[in-house]
Amino acid sequence: MAYDLSFAQDVYKNSEMGHWIKMCKQCGVCAGSCPLGPHWEYSPRQLFQLVRGGKKEEVLKSQSMWMCTSCYNCIVRCPRGLPITHIVHGLARYASVKGYADPNQVTNRFATKIFWTNIVSTGRVGEAMLTMRLYFVDGLAAGIQRGLEMKDSALGMLMTKRLNPIPFRGKIKGYAGFAAMIAKAQELEAKREAGA
């Protein structure tokens, strides 16, 4: 039976910004605004209706919420003011917590491993190392090929001082405070998710 609301109610409660899903009026402006729209299995509005329709498996197994590049076009345009980017990220996290997310899914791997390690170890993003890790995510050969493809852009960025080739070493000023903040956030999140 469709439209069993227990799944939707759990998402409203336990997925970050999930309560906004009930406010979607299915106009489709988000789907039309998304630069990756054609590549989504479900557009944001479809994803939201699936949540309301009680289609738990379809939602949580979907690749859709991993497709968001955080361009924020949908947030800017949503006539109902839904923070769509955040809702979608929330759903991705919710799927991970519920054990549905594939840890080898490339976005998942990038977000939870590469990006996370990069930022948490130093307290800031080190672009050069982050880019390099991303390029070599599929192995050495693919990494070299990608690097060669992008060398003109990289040189241009170096020339205009938009890229520092020397990886950031050490830690930011006040790293201890940063680490405490992260630890507290993780503690709160774990508590919330344990309660779910």
Added chain:
Amino acid sequence: MEAKKIGCYICTGCGIGEALNVAALEKIATKEQKLPVTRTHPFLCGAEGLQMIRDDMANEGVNALLIAACSHRVKTDEFERFNTPLLDRVDLRDKSLWVQDISSGNKEAKEDLQMMASDYLRMGSVKLKKMNAPDPFQDDGFSRDVLVVGGGIAGLTAAKEVAATGYRAILVEKSAELGGMVGRMHKVSPTMPPYRVLEENPVPGLVATVEGESRIKIYKNATIQSTKGAPGLFDVEIKNGDTVHTERVGSIILTTGYNLYEASKLDARLGYGSSPDVVTSLEFEEMAKAGQLVRKSDGKPAKRVMFSLCAGQRDANHLEYCSAACCTYSLKQALYVLEQFQDGAAFMLFQEMRTPGQMEEFYRRVQEEGGVIIKGDVEQVSKGASGGLSVQIHDKLLRGKESVDVDLLVLATGMISTVDTQDPNKPSPVGQVAEETAKSVLNLEYRQGRSMPELKWGFPDSHFICFPYETRRTGIYAAGPARRPMGIAETVTDATGAALKAIQVVEAVAKGAAVHPRSGDLSYPSFRREGCTQCKRCTEECPFGAINEDEKGNPLFNPTRCRRCGTCMGACPQKIISFANYSVDMIGSMIKEVEVPPADDEKPRILVFACVNDAIPALDMVGQKRSALSTYIRIVPLRCMGSMNLVWIADAMSSGFDGILLMGCRHGDDYQCHNVRGSALAEIRLSKVSETLNRLQLESSRVKMVEVNIMDADQLPTIINEFAEQIGSMDLNPYKEF
């Protein structure tokens, strides 16, 4: 009235003086037209110029003004506040100088412009000579009371507002109690900011106010047996049991509300009648009012409720139209469920969610409370596993068939008209009594039939673009769902507006003035009885049903029903219908006053009849944009294309015009004609013009009618210049020599 003394005032400002030979124009006014006073001024609309005119009126006895300056649509504050009804504006600027390109200094172009200005001055002069001051229609029996038919929220609001303005209202209700449909409701959707909360039913309070108001007389259990007369002079027979009361009223507000489409007629897939748990929204409303939100089948609480927001609406087999209020109405009922049950669920099955006005806010509120929207249709209703219903839907959002278990399915059936209407193109024959129908409301004793002309789907016609309150029966205003489907907030606004219109008309009638679209016009048609051949064209064609007939078929004018469009004047083959300030003779004389150059000059002349409501403003905009128009054209403004009399076509052709272009408003289903039928009737008349032209041995392509919208300024140069080219390529009219 004292003898007419015309003063002609030519403005030389705005470049007119440089472009035109003003002395020659003055000569036309004094020598040719023999106008007693002619003056020029470099800045006529300035204080000094206006004072010059006032001085002439005071000292020279000038009482008719011919102002040759700009378009009659500009500088109205300056030029139309003189104390005389006899005034004409000759347009030397907007539709003359500004549409002629004389920048090259070409001598011929200047000559052409001079000819154009001279012709317009002649036309204005003869128009003013033929113009008389209207004598407003008066009657000792005028009433200022307002009849309100229907005692629901619309009628109650209208009566209350009429009384609050200081007028007397007579309220007629067919049932034993006031209140109508809204009176039966549990709560109402929001009518005021923040548009988020359900409001208590306003009807009981409104009934108390109306019943306690000394200026409102109420008839309950009463119907209208007949309505005779005209605005200011309506005699209404109100039947109450076996007694008939006659009331004289000035105007009528029609607030008979709506009936709901019968759910039993709906498609079987919606399941109405197959289970007691499928109910209409009115039945659900009564359940809510009784505090009984339960499954009818087993009395268990109705916690999961599905609402079908279209139940027959927008369906060619049932109601073709959107009923406007049902989405809001269902959202309200969803809130009943969500507010009553913590674990309640409401599903709104919609085609398009339509929440007009501020109801978007209310929609948002219902979603916040957990209401779920589903786009789709009900395909089948069967018994649910645990009682209640299993509704199979085609879900257009989840893209497939889904089945949803609910306790109740509520069908929001649509509104249907309660007003008896007729196809406006087929007026009923004289003396025919309309069949007694359940819908019969006013029982008009009009030659054009007992019911109201229809717009669409059984709702009475109103000028939906510009003047939605007006019906096609002057002094009768339909408001609320009697006019078109609408919700409560809109109905209250609508009824208030109608109350003001009903007061406006009685005040206008008292002054002998017209209401929309020629508000304030004091003229009205009169006819030369001995010339009438009883052809009945005037009575049939009047878009507002203003003319009755006597036993012999002579027209009987009801001046207070008249909107002064002149359609009767255009219809009359005998040319015997005229207004004091507008007549067949007047326009005919203007046409004959144009100086048609001899054939040797090879300068064709094209007469342009243009509607003052849309085409003339559009032509003024052409001037404001300085787009060039053919020098061949001579424009004659008409009150409405409906007033176009075919004799003018013959007159123009026999005076040597080479082509005639008529510019009327759009007609048909989405008409824009201010007088509803004027341009449509002109087109029908024109279809017969080829006979006239054939008799004169002229090509029928010399006469063309186009639909012009007020926004068409960019298209007009092409329309006019292409027609001028076409006429230029034909042989000249051979009648020029005669």
